[in-house]
Amino acid sequence: MAKKVLGRGLGVYFPEYQSDExxxxxxxxxxxxxxxxxxxxxxxxxxxAELVNVVLHIPVDDIRANPHQPRKEFDEEKLxxxxxxxxxxxxxxxxxxxxxxxxxxxxxSGERRLKASKLAGLKEVAAYVRKAxxxxxxxxxxxxxxxxxxxxxxxxxxAYKRLLEEFDYTQAQVAERVGKNRTTVTNMLRLxxxxxxxxxxxxxxxxxxxxxxxxxxxxxxxxxxxxLKKAVTNEWSVRQMEDAVRALSSAGKKKKTSSKKDPNxxxxxxxxxxxxxxxSTKVQVNPKAKGGEIKIxxxxxxxxxxxxxxxxxx
Numbered sequence: 001m002a003k004k005v006l007g008r009g010l011g012v013y014f015p016e017y018q019s020d021e022x023x024x025x026x027x028x029x030x031x032x033x034x035x036x037x038x039x040x041x042x043x044x045x046x047x048x049a050e051l052v053n054v055v056l057h058i059p060v061d062d063i064r065a066n067p068h069q070p071r072k073e074f075d076e077e078k079l080x081x082x083x084x085x086x087x088x089x090x091x092x093x094x095x096x097x098x099x100x101x102x103x104x105x106x107x108x109s110g111e112r113r114l115k116a117s118k119l120a121g122l123k124e125v126a127a128y129v130r131k132a133x134x135x136x137x138x139x140x141x142x143x144x145x146x147x148x149x150x151x152x153x154x155x156x157x158x159a160y161k162r163l164l165e166e167f168d169y170t171q172a173q174v175a176e177r178v179g180k181n182r183t184t185v186t187n188m189l190r191l192x193x194x195x196x197x198x199x200x201x202x203x204x205x206x207x208x209x210x211x212x213x214x215x216x217x218x219x220x221x222x223x224x225x226x227x228l229k230k231a232v233t234n235e236w237s238v239r240q241m242e243d244a245v246r247a248l249s250s251a252g253k254k255k256k257t258s259s260k261k262d263p264n265x266x267x268x269x270x271x272x273x274x275x276x277x278x279x280s281t282k283v284q285v286n287p288k289a290k291g292g293e294i295k296i297x298x299x300x301x302x303x304x305x306x307x308x309x310x311x312x313x314x
Contacts, residue, residue, distance in 0.1 A: 190216055214277075
């Protein structure tokens with residue numbers, strides 16, 4: 001038999017949700033949502049402050065999905081397994097929601113549990129109600145999923161991007177909110193610059209984030225395709241991918257010359273490759289008659305600060 005998580009029914013707040021047992025207690029207490037001083041049973045809107053920091057049993061149809069949910073992919077087989085577990089044991093940990101008015105709630109975290117509960121045939125679920133605006137709701141959903149490691153790398157990157165664009169955060173603020181260092185956030189965001197075929201492979205878990213990061217430094221798409229195919233076919237480790245990228249960069253894309261000052265000389269290609277791996281960005285070594293120059297690209301002020309931080313640590 002399924003265990004019932006402790007909590008209060010919505011009948012405490014809305015008369016139309018009262019169970020027979022609750023209705024039998026009608027003369028002993030007055031529901032919060034009932035109009036005081038009136039015999040009318042017509043409910044009035046509840047003060048949202050009344051629906052904060054409480055655990056309620058809420059009809060599943062009254063909980064809408066979180067539009068800020070960063071997770072897009074759900075494993076159907078694992079959902080079925082979770083549904084079977086819920087049928088037997090119930091939901092051990094309540095969902096987290098916020099009250100949005102008109103007897104409706106919006107999910108903050110726990111979408112897998114909500115989906116599985118519906119598959120299990122539950123009519124209502126226990127949920128912890130907390131106060132949260134749009135920004136907080138998105139941040140809570142993101143943080144909860146990251147902490148549970150439920151998101152793939154691209155979903156995390158897209159969530160970071162939404163925090164940057166929709167809430168005008170800096171990369172430093174994003175890092176602080178999700179408990180990551182800024183370099184991690186920057187590297188995640190750079191995954192979004194990869195071609196679609198690499199993003200798809202990452203989404204399908206055919207490669208890891210480390211593989212994808214190595215491919216960022218390859219400018220030629222055909223070379224990226226070749227390396228990706230080899231990595232997937234031969235099940236390369238991240239280290240093997242890094243070695244392959246380094247070897248490709250060393251070989252050069254143009255005809256080799258014997259001139260030590262030729263920027264396509266294997267010597268300079270090797271130096272450029274090592275610097276690209278170190279700074280995770282495009283680096284070009286340009287030799288001149290006397291000395292030369294090193295060009296390091298950056299894509300934002302935050303990215304520049306990240307690179308400067310690497311210099312400081314060297």
